[in-house]
Amino acid sequence: MSETTQAAVSAGTLPAFRFSGAETLKHIVLIAGSVIVLLPFYVMLSYSFKSPAEIMQNTGGFFGMQELFRDDYCIKLGKDAVDCMVTPVIYNYTTAFEKAPLLRYLFNGVVVTVSIFLIQVLVALPCAYALSKLRFWGREAIFGLVLFCLLIPVHAIALPLYIMLAKVGLTNTYAALIIPWTISVFGIFLMRQFFMTVPDDLIDAARMDGMSEFSIIWNVMLPTAIPALLAFAIFSVVAHWNDYFWPRIVVTGDRSLFTPPLGLREFKGDADGDNFGPMMATATIIVAPLIVAFLIAQRRFIEGITLSGMK
Amino acid sequence: MTAISLSGIEKSFGATSVLNGIDLDITDGEFLTLVGPSGCGKSTLLRILAGLEAPTSGTVAIGGIAVNDMRPARRNLAMVFQSYALYPHLSVAQNMMTPLKLRDLPLAGRLPVLGPLIARTRYRAIIEQVRDTAQILKIDHLLDRKPGQLSGGQRQRAALGRAMVRKPVAFLMDEPLSNLDASLRIHMRSELAELHRALKTTFIYVTHDQAEALTMSDRMAVMMDGQILQLGAPDEIYNDPRELRVAEFVGAPKINLLPGSVDKEGHARCLDLPLSRVTTDAPAGPVRIGLRPEHLSLCDKDVSESFSGQVVHKENLGADIYLHVAIMNASQRLVVRVSPVEGRTVSFGQTVHVSRERGQAMVFGNDGRRLDLSRSLAEDVAEVA
Numbered sequence: 001m002s003e004t005t006q007a008a009v010s011a012g013t014l015p016a017f018r019f020s021g022a023e024t025l026k027h028i029v030l031i032a033g034s035v036i037v038l039l040p041f042y043v044m045l046s047y048s049f050k051s052p053a054e055i056m057q058n059t060g061g062f063f064g065m066q067e068l069f070r071d072d073y074c075i076k077l078g079k080d081a082v083d084c085m086v087t088p089v090i091y092n093y094t095t096a097f098e099k100a101p102l103l104r105y106l107f108n109g110v111v112v113t114v115s116i117f118l119i120q121v122l123v124a125l126p127c128a129y130a131l132s133k134l135r136f137w138g139r140e141a142i143f144g145l146v147l148f149c150l151l152i153p154v155h156a157i158a159l160p161l162y163i164m165l166a167k168v169g170l171t172n173t174y175a176a177l178i179i180p181w182t183i184s185v186f187g188i189f190l191m192r193q194f195f196m197t198v199p200d201d202l203i204d205a206a207r208m209d210g211m212s213e214f215s216i217i218w219n220v221m222l223p224t225a226i227p228a229l230l231a232f233a234i235f236s237v238v239a240h241w242n243d244y245f246w247p248r249i250v251v252t253g254d255r256s257l258f259t260p261p262l263g264l265r266e267f268k269g270d271a272d273g274d275n276f277g278p279m280m281a282t283a284t285i286i287v288a289p290l291i292v293a294f295l296i297a298q299r300r301f302i303e304g305i306t307l308s309g310m311k
Numbered sequence: 312m313t314a315i316s317l318s319g320i321e322k323s324f325g326a327t328s329v330l331n332g333i334d335l336d337i338t339d340g341e342f343l344t345l346v347g348p349s350g351c352g353k354s355t356l357l358r359i360l361a362g363l364e365a366p367t368s369g370t371v372a373i374g375g376i377a378v379n380d381m382r383p384a385r386r387n388l389a390m391v392f393q394s395y396a397l398y399p400h401l402s403v404a405q406n407m408m409t410p411l412k413l414r415d416l417p418l419a420g421r422l423p424v425l426g427p428l429i430a431r432t433r434y435r436a437i438i439e440q441v442r443d444t445a446q447i448l449k450i451d452h453l454l455d456r457k458p459g460q461l462s463g464g465q466r467q468r469a470a471l472g473r474a475m476v477r478k479p480v481a482f483l484m485d486e487p488l489s490n491l492d493a494s495l496r497i498h499m500r501s502e503l504a505e506l507h508r509a510l511k512t513t514f515i516y517v518t519h520d521q522a523e524a525l526t527m528s529d530r531m532a533v534m535m536d537g538q539i540l541q542l543g544a545p546d547e548i549y550n551d552p553r554e555l556r557v558a559e560f561v562g563a564p565k566i567n568l569l570p571g572s573v574d575k576e577g578h579a580r581c582l583d584l585p586l587s588r589v590t591t592d593a594p595a596g597p598v599r600i601g602l603r604p605e606h607l608s609l610c611d612k613d614v615s616e617s618f619s620g621q622v623v624h625k626e627n628l629g630a631d632i633y634l635h636v637a638i639m640n641a642s643q644r645l646v647v648r649v650s651p652v653e654g655r656t657v658s659f660g661q662t663v664h665v666s667r668e669r670g671q672a673m674v675f676g677n678d679g680r681r682l683d684l685s686r687s688l689a690e691d692v693a694e695v696a
């Protein structure tokens with residue numbers, strides 16, 4: 001994106017259009033990349049608008065013809081065929097909400113991601129502060145352990161975690177969805193790297209003013225670390241909003257605890273075949289909050305990522 | 312009255328020792344400067360005094376009470392940092408209120424929205440204090456701004472304000488002017504000195520800039536390699552350095568140091584020129600003779616006791632001109648201060664003659680210690696030269 005804006009700016013200042021082979025090549029590569037990334041989203045959005053027949057036959061363009069079609073499920077319920085004629089887009093989205101309690105899932109998603117993030121911050125900030133600004137024996141070793149933990153994939157420890165939670169009797173609760181993620185090694189690492197750049201003088205000044213160490217963390221470090229915290233928030237929220245693996249493991253029976261990605265399972269092949277239209281409508285609804293949030297926080301997001309990338 | 316006293320302070324980080332036995336008594340209300348090259352331990356000493364660092368051994372006493380185990384805030388000292396260290400997310404007023412809030416308000420009074428309601432009278436008093444201080448520093452129109460919106464000088468004042476509001480026992484300043492541009496630094500120098508006179512509080516000021524130390528302080532302590540080499544009034548340090556390193560550090564341009572020796576009569580000579588007379592019982596042998604640029608002047612070539620050499624560099628500072636003269640077959644360089652009138656006629660590469668004009672040459676022994684002049688002979692020497 002920055003490429004195109006840059007090109008536009010330079011085109012504005014140049015007296016006339018000048019063909020540049022290198023620039024063209026760059027744009028071809030970037031456009032090809034963005035097409036590859038965007039294509040699944042295009043298909044998802046398109047399918048959420050179309051009727052089953054159009055999806056199967058791959059006709060109807062992006063929006064589909066929006067011709068009425070017969071809802072077989074409605075016929076099964078014994079209603080008159082005339083009452084069962086539906087518009088594809090309306091059918092897809094209403095089914096998404098009717099067949100699965102999608103609002104409940106979205107609510108669960110919000111509860112889980114927000115609690116995870118808040119507790120992660122609660123844990124990561126003091127840890128990062130200690131690792132970056134306090135001198136104590138074994139600090140480097142502990143930081144080494146933190147880095148080591150970054151290397152462990154969740155899937156490797158999923159089973160022991162599940163067994164522990166099951167023994168305590170926490171499976172099928174919000175706690176099971178939240179507790180394993182409350183200590184974010186990545187968060188500790190990211191905040192530690194940011195805190196390293198905060199001048200020591202600021203902390204000394206706070207000590208001279210009479211702040212306790214905890215008060216320094218919440219009243220001095222937290223406000224200065226807002227950009228880094230935002231970057232971390234996006235990583236954390238995106239990861240846990242989209243997580244399918246862990247909720248699938250610990251939420252075994254109770255559907256009222258399903259998170260949005262689990263909701264997609266509701267449309268998985270039944271006897272009457274996969275119901276792609278409503279499934280894609282659900283997918284669209286699930287990713288929409290993240291996309292909206294990203295668009296709102298776009299500038300901050302990019303700032304945060306470049307910041308964490310540089311330091 | 313001794314306000315602050317440091318005795319036997321030692322500090323080492325691992326195997327490297329930073330401070331080796333510092334003893335320092337600071338009287339109430341004085342402006343004391345710790346000056347030295349970077350890495351000499353002056354900042355560490357200040358941080359030990361502030362309580363931000365614990366000494367390896369030794370005692371810090373404030374008002375006669377040992378405060379080694381007291382937290383920084385309880386010592387009632389205020390510190391101004393080189394980087395100002397203002398809280399970037401708070402306005403100037405909030406920055407200045409922070410130390411007072413933490414000291415004067417109960418826990419409930421510090422709550423964000425409810426605080427001002429719970430401890431209303433104390434809160435008002437704090438705001439009043441902040442406003443008064445801001446008026447003294449002429450930053451009352453900046454109180455609502457964030458530090459990011461201020462210029463360097465304004466930030467400096469805000470940092471001073473935050474230190475002043477709590478009316479501390481002493482101000483500790485760690486190179487507070489280093490981040491300012493040259494002209495503002497010189498302006499703030501006089502302003503700080505005036506502030507000191509107005510507040511009558513102890514100032515302990517750390518700097519690597521000998522000009523700041525000379526212009527502002529009542530007493531200055533020259534530090535090097537973790538030790539105080541000499542402690543005294545700026546005048547004394549400049550005119551009567553007890554050690555070669557002190558003489559070299561203080562004064563800009565640097566003092567001229569010539570190799571020489573002490574002859575039987577006690578004259579310190581450089582080549583054949585007798586420059587000074589030291590006590591006769593001084594050990595014979597090689598010495599270093601220090602002459603400040605203002606103690607030298609140009610003379611005619613028939614003056615018997617003079618150096619002659621080529622001008623290799625000319626520094627024009629407007630009010631003064633410093634001539635760099637290569638003497639003794641270009642093995643030594645002599646910096647001579649001349650007036651603009653004199654200096655105008657001197658051109659690059661020209662041979663000039665330099666004689667000792669006034670003041671006494673300082674003679675340093677082989678170990679860097681100053682060799683004292685024999686007082687009775689001091690007048691003779693002036694005639695000799």
